[in-house]
Amino acid sequence: MTRVLPFVRPAASQDVPQAVQTLAAAFADYPWTRHTVAADRHVWRIERLQELFLTRFGLPYGRVWVTGDVRAVAVWTTPDTAPPASLGEELDPLVAELTGDRADVSARAEALMAPHRPAGPAWTLQTVAVHPEAQGRGLGSAVLRPGLEAAAQAGLPAYLETSSERNVRFYERLGFAVTARVTLPEGGPLTWSMVRAPSGPH
Template identity: 60%
Template sequence: MNMAYHENVPVVRPITDADIPTSVDTLARAFADYPFTRHVIAAEGHEERVRHFQEICLTRIGMVYGRVWVADEGRAVAVWATPDKDPSPAFAEVGPVLGELTGDRQAAYESAEQAVAPCRPQEPAWFLNTVAVSPEAQGKGLGSAVLIPGIEEAGHAGYPAFLETSSERNVRFYERLGFRVTAAVTLPDGGPRTWCMRKDPR
């Protein structure tokens, strides 16, 4: 598929198998030094653990039970969970692997989940699992471009879009896309401040 930019508007499309290696690389690099993953994934072999964690979220959960869009052949990628399919079978299958990847941070991961869970939508919603733009592709509008299809599809279906971020800079970025902060949680065990944000359907 021709990935040319049309009047500098990025081409965004659903992910294909050919995009997986670049997309995993984009996600791995974006989250190698992210406050939340630093808190919940073991320091030993951290970057490789983060890569494997993101690969599972992308290929075993997002691509099977959710929706994934890419731009620039995977140099920007957004992974959504949707209410249309129940990902429980995938979590049951990959849960032990995710547990191994957290390593000695397993308790921190579980306490973080417990702290944020009450702030998540109780009704069906689109949940932004993960999004990233590779460093060399930043500043071209790819981050917002790759998110818009999911935000729009959630809205058309009458569902809120929901996300969590542990970066204050990201909060302002998401606010420009119409999200509002619904909770700010300081994670237990010395964890980072994490913002819950949602965008309701019009």
Template identity: 60%
Template sequence: MTSSTGTARLITEADVPTAVDTLARAFADYPYTRYVIDADNHLERIRRYQELCLTRIAMVYGKVWIVVGGRAVAAWSTPDRDPTAAFAEMEAELGELIGDRSEAAAASEAAIEPYRPREPVWMLNTVAVAPEHQGRGLGTAVLRPGIEEAARAGYPAFLETSSEANVRFYQHLGFEVTADVTLADNGLHTWCMRREPSQESQWRR
């Protein structure tokens, strides 16, 4: 769980502002969020969206690891608790953040939903490394604890990404593509990826 610049640990309340800033900047131009969240005041919408997902979902119903005080963050949902009620409570605010992209967001969800696991899994909700800290092994360091804990508990790990470069990165961590879903005529794709708990313990190089 170490990198050249630190050790992954579970997030605390004091780490939240830095972690939210990392997530907001990392997702400011991410293809999927650009497509499904209103362009007006986009960065602040992303910041609030990530804050809600981090503090109301992952920190309550899952687990979150950070490195370098939150300059790398990985937030997981686990099978142990059901966040459905929390999503219902946030529905109105999430709708406001999505804004004029509501039809695109709904269509994207409908397209991806058939490829999501029906059995219990560890779901990677969000992961980011601050731009100025990329290329230093922090992504692997912050993801490793969740992947390994899921495997120890006997659960697959599952994620979705809309970046082809990310696909290659996750393949090095033992994930395999289970679906390639076209979301829009502009070429936007989302790849569903899964790592079985029986995956070899050695990390791919």
């Protein structure tokens, strides 16, 4: 019996509310966000952070794909359209406010991961999520496929970071390889840097 692949399409502005809900549900108990985002009003903070990233970075400057029902979301940044430096300066105070009493921890975590990120052009998977109620249906690999194919067609590596060992195995099946392992200080999680070569899996 032929398996029907989930329908995946580029995201539009009207998808933002549902995409935010999907992302927040998936990241509510994720090790990285638990470590870097304040515990009080935790889910609300994640929702606002994801909304900020989608509306100010992902949609205007990156590539965002969703399944038809927006139960899966993948947000990439690419070398093609870089946001102006002034945007980061504008949003940094908002991000610090939303991370709350974990703002300094979040900044240190980012600084620790920075040396392991690609020095040259690459497609970077900034975030991907499948709503917990829709997991196990192939939505994750489906929503990632367009970005992986676009990176390969451009002859560029794809890069990501994950704080879940289960995710590491999932990404390895998609052709990624671990390039660094970083344990975040102050009780933070082990985080993996992973790269997929332009030629994809062999």
